[in-house]
Amino acid sequence: MDMRKLVGQNVKRIRQEKGLTQEQFSLVSGFSQQYISGLETGNRNPTVVTVYELAKALGVSHLDLFRTPSSRTRQDR
Amino acid sequence: MDMRKLVGQNVKRIRQEKGLTQEQFSLVSGFSQQYISGLETGNRNPTVVTVYELAKALGVSHLDLFRTPSSRTRQDR
DNA sequence: ATGTGACTAATAGTCCGTT
């Protein structure tokens, strides 16, 4: 399991569900657009504190950023 | 929410449930006993990849290391 | 609107020893 990609894909999916661009998410989260890009493409290995800040900015539980597709319930999708 | 302490307490609890000492867990996980000590006391901020490796060594899902007490079901406890 | 390469400062994680 590639945790970098898992977290990155979850951030990307939830961000898009909220209708945010990387630049808009950059403003609300305080992270740079480039850093968010690196995260979403799975090129970053964030710490647990960083993931928590991302989840907070997205308005979801930190657990949501660690879920695999199979661990998400149908109503999540 | 202090993610360092949350992860640390979960590691400590599950390790103890398995009846492992920090030194034994050090051997199966490949992380040093000193590092595990720092983790469990909430003084470390591990990366998501590290948390995944810890979970694998403990034989649990990585999600189990991110759960708050209130997000754990009764049969977990 | 997103991704990449290069960069510095901070910190993740090591090994040594000690308590």
Next chain:
DNA sequence: AAACGGACTATTAGTCACA
């Protein structure tokens, strides 16, 4: 058996210029 500290190396945080 668990925690603490110092010195050390590898990796991450976070940015900028640009594609």
